[in-house]
Amino acid sequence: MFVSVGTMMPFDRLTRAMDDWAAANRHVPLEIQIGKGAYEPRHARWVRKLTLPDYQARVAACDLFVAHCGMGSIISAIEAGKPILMLPRLQTQGEHNNDHQLATARHIGIRPGLHVAADADDLKARVSALLADTGPEKAGAPAPISRFADPAFTARIRAFIES
Secondary structure, eight states, X not given: OEEEOOSSSOOHHHHHHHHHHHHHOTTSOOEEEOTTOSOOOSSSEEESOOOHHHHHHHHHHOSOEEEESOHHHHHHHHHHTOOXXXXXXXXXXXXXXXXXXXXXXXXXXXXXXXXXXXXXXXXXXXXXXXXXXOSSOOOOOOXXXXXXXXXXXXXXXXXXXXX
16 A cells, blocks of 8 residues: 655645554555655655655555545546545645645545545545455546547647647
8 A cells, every 4th residue: 555645745644544554454565655744654664755756656556545635646546547545635734725625525536446535534444444345435446547638639629729
């Protein structure tokens, strides 16, 4: 399992929740990218920052990707065809300057393979359920997408612009 808080802001609530989960599930390999966070995991492997190729390799290799509800993380999961479990950052907890991740969660979390946790306890419970692939919520995986638009689509746009 790979966990990422992103690169812009710390997200100790996510890091701490996943480290707590790791303490109770030592048999599951887990690495957390903690960014600028103050909390350093005691039960899970961790790294502050990764190069883009290393980040992409970890997403591609994991069975479950856990992250904040940022579009970069969501797109990375979809491109790799990996299920993602997200915990939105909250403005009230000083994790972001607004609550746009809650809006993202409402719209994205209804799609197959894209899961959203309500809080840290829900996150830990969903991680266990998704890894076990049990209960009403199956891990599944989003259908992979390409970084590039369909060539026929770009040809139509080019023809429109050039005419």
